[in-house]
Each structure stands twice: as structure tokens, then as C-alpha cells.
Amino acid sequence: MVKDISTEQRILEAARRVFMKKGMAGARMQEIADEAGINKALLHYYFRSKDKLFEHILMEVVGRIATSLKSMMELDIPIIQRLCFFVEIYVDVLMENRYLPLFVLTEINQNPERFASMIREHIVVNMQDFIVQLEDEIEQGKINPVHPLHLVSSVLGMIIFPFAAFPLIEEAMGDNFAPLARNFLNQRKEVVKEFVINALTPKNHDK
Amino acid sequence: MVKDISTEQRILEAARRVFMKKGMAGARMQEIADEAGINKALLHYYFRSKDKLFEHILMEVVGRIATSLKSMMELDIPIIQRLCFFVEIYVDVLMENRYLPLFVLTEINQNPERFASMIREHIVVNMQDFIVQLEDEIEQGKINPVHPLHLVSSVLGMIIFPFAAFPLIEEAMGDNFAPLARNFLNQRKEVVKEFVINALTPKNHDK
DNA sequence: GTCTATAAGTAGATAGAC
DNA sequence: GTCTATCTACTTATAGAC
Numbered sequence: 001m002v003k004d005i006s007t008e009q010r011i012l013e014a015a016r017r018v019f020m021k022k023g024m025a026g027a028r029m030q031e032i033a034d035e036a037g038i039n040k041a042l043l044h045y046y047f048r049s050k051d052k053l054f055e056h057i058l059m060e061v062v063g064r065i066a067t068s069l070k071s072m073m074e075l076d077i078p079i080i081q082r083l084c085f086f087v088e089i090y091v092d093v094l095m096e097n098r099y100l101p102l103f104v105l106t107e108i109n110q111n112p113e114r115f116a117s118m119i120r121e122h123i124v125v126n127m128q129d130f131i132v133q134l135e136d137e138i139e140q141g142k143i144n145p146v147h148p149l150h151l152v153s154s155v156l157g158m159i160i161f162p163f164a165a166f167p168l169i170e171e172a173m174g175d176n177f178a179p180l181a182r183n184f185l186n187q188r189k190e191v192v193k194e195f196v197i198n199a200l201t202p203k204n205h206d207k
Numbered sequence: 208m209v210k211d212i213s214t215e216q217r218i219l220e221a222a223r224r225v226f227m228k229k230g231m232a233g234a235r236m237q238e239i240a241d242e243a244g245i246n247k248a249l250l251h252y253y254f255r256s257k258d259k260l261f262e263h264i265l266m267e268v269v270g271r272i273a274t275s276l277k278s279m280m281e282l283d284i285p286i287i288q289r290l291c292f293f294v295e296i297y298v299d300v301l302m303e304n305r306y307l308p309l310f311v312l313t314e315i316n317q318n319p320e321r322f323a324s325m326i327r328e329h330i331v332v333n334m335q336d337f338i339v340q341l342e343d344e345i346e347q348g349k350i351n352p353v354h355p356l357h358l359v360s361s362v363l364g365m366i367i368f369p370f371a372a373f374p375l376i377e378e379a380m381g382d383n384f385a386p387l388a389r390n391f392l393n394q395r396k397e398v399v400k401e402f403v404i405n406a407l408t409p410k411n412h413d414k
Numbered sequence: 415g416t417c418t419a420t421a422a423g424t425a426g427a428t429a430g431a432c
Numbered sequence: 433g434t435c436t437a438t439c440t441a442c443t444t445a446t447a448g449a450c
Contacts, residue, residue: 007415025233026317029444042416044445099316105371106313109306110233112374119378127379149379149391150398153369161364164312167319171326172334172356184356191357198405214433236426249434251427 008046010036012056019057020099023106027054058114061104066122068093073126079137082130083155083196090159091189095182098163127152143200151199158192215253217243219263226264227306230313234261265321268311273329275300280333286344289337290362290403297366298396302389305370334359350407358406365399 014036018027029050033040047053072086094100108115131148138145162169162185169184170177221243225234236257240247254260279293301307315322338355345352369376369392376391377384 022317023230023232023313025230028442039417040444041418041446045415048445050444102309102313102316106230106309108372108374109309110229112377115374116378119375123375124379147394147398149376150394153372153376153395154365154398154402156372157364157366157368158361159364160368162360165315165360165363167315167322168326168330169356169360170319171323172331187354187357188360191354191361195361195402195406199402235424246435247426248428248436252433255427257426 007036007038007042011038011043011046011053012060015053016057016060019054020097020103023103024054024110058107059118061100062115062118062122065104066126069123069126073129079130079134079143080196080200082133083151083200084193087155087159087189087192087196091185091192094159094163095185098166100163101160102164141202144202146199154199155192155196158195159188162188214243214245214249218245218250218253218260219267222260223264223267226261227304227310230310231261231317265314266325268307269322269325269329272311273333276330276333280336286337286341286350287403287407289340290358290407291400294362294366294396294399294403298392298399301366301370302392305373307370308367309371348409351409353406361406362399362403365402366395369395 011032015027015032018032018035022028022031027050029040029043032053033043036043043053047056068089072082072089075082075085077085108119127148130152134143134146134148134151137143170181173180173184218239222234222239225239225242229235229238234257236247236250239260240250243250250260254263275296279289279296282289282292284292315326334355337359341350341353341355341358344350377388380387380391
């Protein structure tokens with residue numbers, strides 16, 4: 001019953017890379033096998049079908065996102081700090097895997113039913129806590145009134161875009177792009193955090 | 208030589224819908240044929256191959272984007288107004304076709320070479336004009352100093368996200384979603400315009 | 415567990431009748 | 433121009449040897 005961890009692990013890592021980059025429809029079992037240094041038959045030995053393998057990767061990815069969201073919501077800090085913290089770690093994650101957001105968004109759009117329960121269980125729950133805290137701080141006058149979904153949409157959009165549009169940014173930056181790219185993406189942290197602070201910090205009319 | 212416009216047009220519209228929703232890899236010629244109310248053979252009669260048909264749709268889509276960008280850059284208005292105008296029309300476009308941004312971004316990532324020349328010719332050129340004007344207004348002290356690519360990334364990201372993450376937003380909003388969705392997406396216009404204005408309008412320390 | 419060989423199914427492309 | 437039928441190539445999946 002004890003499977004060889006090393007091979008299974010190599011398959012999973014290869015599958016993650018290929019699925020992330022090509023998506024479910026564009027990925028090929030042959031490519032995953034090559035990437036893992038084995039042959040197609042073994043893929044089916046370990047994970048019966050392409051669909052099952054994909055599902056596995058999906059759960060792993062969504063699970064990881066959910067876990068980091070959850071652990072972040074457990075810290076007892078003001079909403080502004082919470083968002084700034086989120087920006088920091090999320091940009092770092094995307095630096096390691098720029099295909100993540102486009103992959104997740106594409107697959108959700110392709111097959112919303114498959115995600116409905118995952119989203120409800122893992123994402124919406126954390127959202128609820130976030131909304132409660134946000135409305136709480138608004139009521140206390142600590143921050144400006146904002147619509148939680150608009151705030152989240154803005155922050156996520158601002159973070160995700162440069163990674164999703166990476167080849168576009170590359171082209172826009174021109175020749176000496178490579179050395180600048182990492183720098184630009186790192187600057188995003190400050191840009192987005194500045195947005196959060198400006199959007200939420202009250203203007204202090206009575207100062 | 209005069210082809211039957213009606214059929215060719217129906218094919219193109221069907222292809223656009225299917226490609227937009229499923230992407231190049233996920234789209235099926237059979238589905239496009241069904242959607243157009245004809246059979247597969249006719250698709251090949253009109254557009255030799257799937258790749259050619261896809262290329263056609265791609266050019267059409269990118270061309271339309273480039274045209275609206277260009278016409279917008281021809282207006283002689285301040286940068287803030289230009290961006291606000293852009294937000295207005297772009298959100299309206301996405302209301303009609305929410306798959307547009309995810310489609311374009313995915314395909315660019317899938318096949319950057321295919322887009323390199325298009326991007327340089329159509330997008331980067333308009334970007335250059337935009338950057339010149341931006342830096343000009345910054346120098347004149349009319350607006351705050353900002354990095355053009357960061358500004359564009361923020362605005363595009365803020366606009367695109369709710370459309371790209373539509374099923375997520377849907378789930379987050381819960382049951383009575385349908386009536387609220389259109390409203391929420393329309394509010395985006397004001398939210399993003401407010402960001403543009405806040406980010407660029409000088410604080411007037413000497414007032 | 416891992417491989418080679420092959421089956422089974424799917425999708426793009428073509429032939430040829432009308 | 434449009435259709436049905438068919439071919440070819442590719443991709444997933446399985447059989448069976450080692």
C-alpha cells in the first residue's frame with residue numbers, strides 16, 4: 001500500500017507545472033510524463049485518468065491558497081495591516097509561479113460547478129470574516145466606508161495583472177527587460193499597499 | 208469571388224463566441240459548426256484550418272482593441288480625463304463580453320511570439336504616446352509623479368478582475384446575485400475612476 | 415513499479431456527391 | 433456552397449511482459 005513517494009511526487013510536480021502553464025485542455029499526458037522523466041503508462045498507474053490527475057492538482061492548489069488565507073485571517077490585526085500583509089505574501093507567491101492566477105481563473109470559468117463547493121467552503125468563509133471585520137472598523141470610524149467586494153476586486157486585480165500580462169509588460173518594457181522585471185514586480189507591493197492605505201485611511205477633516 | 212456574407216459571418220460570430228469562452232486549445236471545430244448551424248466541412252471550406260480560423264478571430268479582436276485605443280489617444284484631453292474615458296468604454300465592452308480579457312491574456316501567455324508583432328505595432332505605439340503625455344503633465348506639476356506601467360497595470364487590473372473572476376464574485380454575492388451583478392460591475396466605473404483621480408490629483412499643500 | 419506495445423476514442427482535415 | 437462519409441493524426445487509456 002505504501003507507494004513510492006519519489007515517483008508520485010515527481011509526477012505531481014510535473015503535472016502541476018504543465019497544467020498551470022497549459023491549462024486542462026492544453027496539457028498533454030505525454031508532456032507531463034516527459035517532464036516527470038517517466039512514461040505515460042505510469043501516469044495512469046498512479047492516477048487512473050487525466051481528469052483525476054487534474055482534480056488532484058486543483059485540490060492541491062486551491063487548498064494551498066485556502067490555507068494561507070485562513071492562516072492570515074487568524075492573526076488579530078487591523079484590516080489595513082491585514083491587506084498589506086496579504087499583498088506581501090501573495091506577490092511573493094506569484095513571483096514563484098506567475099501562471100497561478102490565470103490558471104485558476106481560467107479553470108473556474110471553464111467549469112464553475114467543479115469549484116462551487118470548494119469556493120463556498122474555503123474562500124467565501126474567509127471572506128465572511130473579512131467582511132465582518134471591515135464593516136466593524138468602518139462603524140468605529142477607523143477606516144473609510146468601502147464596499148468589501150470592490151476593495152477585494154481592486155487589490156486582487158492590481159496584484160494579479162502584471163503577472164497575468166507578463167509577456168505584454170515584457171514587450172512594453174523593451175530590450176533591457178529581464179533585469180527590470182523582478183524589480184518592477186517587487187515594486188508592485190508598495191504600489192498596492194499605498195492604494196490600500198489611501199483608500200482606507202480617513203482624511204482627518206478635523207485635524 | 209463574392210462569398211456568401213451571411214454564412215461566413217455566422218461562422219465568424221460562432222467562432223468568436225466559442226474561442227473566447229474555451230480558448231484555442233479547448234475549442235472544438237464541431238462546437239463552432241453547431242453554434243453556426245452548419246457542419247464541420249464548411250468551416251474548412253471557408254477557413255482551411257482551425258489555426259487559420261483562430262488567427263482570423265485573433266486579428267479581429269486585437270484589431271478592435273487597438274482601434275478603440277487609437278481613437279481614444281487622438282482626443283486632445285488631459286491624462287486623467289483620458290483614463291476616466293477609457294474606464295467608461297472598457298467596462299462597457301466587458302459587460303458585453305466578459306471572456307475577452309481572460310481570453311487575450313491566456314492566448315498571449317500560451318503563444319507570446321504570435322503576438323509580439325501585433326503588440327509592438329498596435330499596443331506599444333499607443334503606450335508611447337500615453338507615456339509622453341503622462342511625463343509631460345508630471346513635469347508641469349499638473350499630476351503626481353507615477354510610473355506609467357504601474358498606473359496602467361493598476362487600472363487594467365482593477366477593471367478586468369471582476370469580469371475574469373465572475374463565477375467567484377457570483378459565489379461570493381450569494382443567492383440574489385443576478386440582479387446585483389450588473390449593478391456591481393457598473394459601479395466599478397466609479398470605483399476605478401476615483402482611484403485614478405486620487406492617484407494623480409496633487410494634494411495642494413500650499414492651499 | 416515500470417516498461418513497450420496497442421487499443422479505443424476523439425478531433426481536424428479531405429473526398430466526393432448533390 | 434453545402435452536405436455525408438471517410439481518412440488521418442493525435443491523445444487518452446489499457447494489456448501484458450519484465
